[in-house]
Amino acid sequence: MTHPFRELVVGGVLVAPFVTYAVAALVMFLILRPILRLSGFVKLFSHPSIAELSVYVTILGLLTVLF
């Protein structure tokens, strides 16, 4: 199951789809950060840094699959 990826074109420069996804996922993750803090997400894990990285990878994966 594959779907076509659209390239982003900024002023004549082609940006690879993965870069677009990675940046979009980073923006979404940064928006999520205050919510994660308020919901006590960090306290659920022994290694919060790995948990946060996993959240980022999940968002990136979902973006790649869905869009």
Added chain:
Amino acid sequence: MTSEFVMSVTTGPIPRQVAGVPFASWAFGIRVWIAVVVALYAGFWLELESPLSAAITVGILAVPTRGQALEKAGFRFFGTMIGVVASIALIGSLSQARDLFLLAFAAWVGLCVYVAALSDGFRAYGAVLSGYTVALVAIQMIDTPDHVFDFGMQRGAAIALGIAAIAIVNDLLVAPNRHLELAAQLAALHRRVRDQAKAAIRGEATDPTATAGLLRETAALRSEITSLVTESSSGPTRSAAARSTAVALVAQIHAVRVLKALPVDVDLAIRDRMTSALEEAGDERPPTDQMTASLDWAFRELLRRDQDVREGLAALRSGARPARPWRTPFYFCHRLAAEAGVRAAIWLALASTFFVLAGWSAAEASLVQLTAFIGLGAISPNPRAFTVGALIAAPIAAILAGVLDFLILDGVTEFPLLALALAPFMIGAAVLTTLPNQVLAGIGRLNLIFILVVAGLSNPQTYNPEVFLDSALFVCLAPALLLAAQFLIPPVSDERRRQQLMASARREIDQLSFGQAERYAPEEAMFRDAVRIGQIAGAGAPGPQHRVVLDEALTLFDQAAMIRLCDASLRGLTEGLLARLADQARRALGRRHVQSIRRAASDIQEAAPEDALARAASGALQVASLVMERKGP
């Protein structure tokens, strides 16, 4: 961190050591090595034009904690973007006029050094990076100006890759968080401030250098406090808590200084009760009924600041929002920054002239290194000492890179062998950076980058001895040439820095404005003054003359802070007679006239003996008059 400070925090368990180096340092070294290998592998796999830049990025971002690495990464990325834009502008407008181009390039680097001197920590690094990125991009592309955009994009991609490599490796291998150690450092500083407070209650004299040292160490934590933001999702609140703690700590140091300025004419029993009130942290009622009004005010102030510090530390440890969100403003001197910028531009212009006259075709590589040394030296405490360090580190790195290329690898083309061969060099250099010896740490930091630069790793690796010798020679030539330029035009001297900083402190106290909304709260302004005292303490070797300067700086700090505190408490008096008396008091404070301040204090006290606000303002004014009266320790 001074050795004195290290001694004061040895209360915790001794860290586990392997071969005389803490386990945490080895873990850091292994993380750096893995990240370098990951970055190189990904760079080769993606067929980047300069996979080495990704590995060098990892070497540059090799800092022991996650938050700091991410913050530095952010500034590295944005600094590079600004530098690439500046390169395109310079190449686009001046690529046909070599001399003008080099002149404009020197001016740009000077401007970046000036901007870097206006801030601290990784922000300053970002500023100088945007300066020497122009060297990396525009100077290297000077003969092929139409490729400058492609080259800039490639460099951006390589840097992004390096950042991703170190970020993922730090996350997966659980690089330590900074906030626990920072809380321990702040708590240790707090203990030392309380010791000084107890000494002040006992009436013992303390050394001004010790107080200046405390202020300097507290202010020096500023950039690390900022790095907490990027550490985790609770980072911004922890950073705010740490900021408030640091500001409260400076305010407590001021309260101790004020207490020392007052005549503590109470008997031993009262002194003991004061000490235990400080130790019991608010559980015991302070014996204020047997004190003079001024001593009462100063002691309450000390207890209040102590309470603020403890609350801030608790908030930092628990990740809660602090009760008082204070900022930590940075002090900078425009004139000193401009002088540093002009010197940087002149050094670069001299070196460029030398290279133009020498007429070497590969000289741009050396000019690139030299620009990087100018930039990195500008954000180190002593530019010339940095250049000397680079001059020592460069040949060591060249030899090590030669050993790596021609003895260990020697024609190997398999990536796993390259990864294994890099291990001792990367881990060794990274472990060196964590040593308390500043010279060794500096050599380690430079080697981590130089070894990669000189070894010139590419796919496929050429193993060309001529190329290696060229790059080794130019890496060693750059610091030598810069040192020559710095002997010709010396960097801003410590004496000059001290004079300028003291002059600005004197100017500011004369120009304090009253009665209007200030840019900073009194406590924030105290922190800013503490940053300046830290800069004064850092300029010059300890000695009797330095002591005199520090003593004056501390006296100005006491007075300015006291005037601001008085102004803040006078702002509560807004009605009729009291408002007029408050205006009189402000005028007296502005002139720093002891008798007038004292008269204003008693007038306010008599005008409204029952008013709590008036009593507080009167107490503050009395203390201010005593602080102004005090000459020297």
